[in-house]
Amino acid sequence: MNNEYPVLEYLTKYLENDLSENDLSHMIYPTAISKTLKMDIDSIKLGEAIVKINANVKFHGNQQGTIHGGLLCELADAAIGTAHSTLMKKDESFTSVDLKINFYRPTWNTILKAHAKPIKSGKTLTHYECTIYNDENKKVAYITSTVMTLKGEKAKGR
Template identity: 55%
Template sequence: MNASMPRQLSVLEYLKRQLDGTLGSDDQTHMRYPTAISGLLGFRIVEIGEAVAIVEMDADAALHGNQQGTVHGGMLCELADAAIGTAHSTLMARGQSFASLDLKATFLRPVWQSRLRAHARAVHRGRTITHYQCDIQREDGKIVASVASAVMTLSGEQAEGR
């Protein structure tokens, strides 16, 4: 391999190397990491595997709050969606992309200020549609929200430009 040529890695391999600090300056993958929204909101990937991801953020109602003074449910949905999308991206080959079909959140308890961890995992992997479950925990280990989502894999012309 020519030293000046970028090395193309699968998304899973790219993220694993990113996490363990072995990602080379010439290593690339076909998807964008870190994502723009994750950078803006301060999301961090802390664990990765095939169809599995843990993403965390430091939530504070002073910055992410709603009118009741707790962390906004939309922020929790965005965190879950990021974890689910990260988990699903580990299944994507070159020329594939994906789109969320739905997202259902159940809010269990409030958050004022806490490091939150979103644990996303595939519960059913189909050829086109994969179903995910994502639980978001506070620092004390209590689950604050449970999110279910279906994601559709796109290939060929459907994936172009996405």
């Protein structure tokens, strides 16, 4: 018999290594892209998440030999999506409306952590901020994003 949990409870159990093979949520965790890029959830709260990656220029580098900005965008998007998913009910889903990133410093081989939290939450639109830090706790990038909550029929198949 399957045990279905709300996303926040599911992810809390996931982080505590307390999931059984019958435990599930209406959202898929870990996500396929997170598994592919080897990103992990570091911490989770209602509406807030920290997602990390062990960034390595051999795998994530650009032509200058630093970590590619697209990886930073994906890390921020994963943190924002994880944060927002904790707010979703079973018949709800969401989609990103926009994402803006400011790059503060280049980075190389390091553990990057993206901390996402809401700036302003509404019934349909939520505005997030996300700061990415390196393993020296220096700001690497600052991201803002708007996420739209989809309900009922609009959420089906998403």
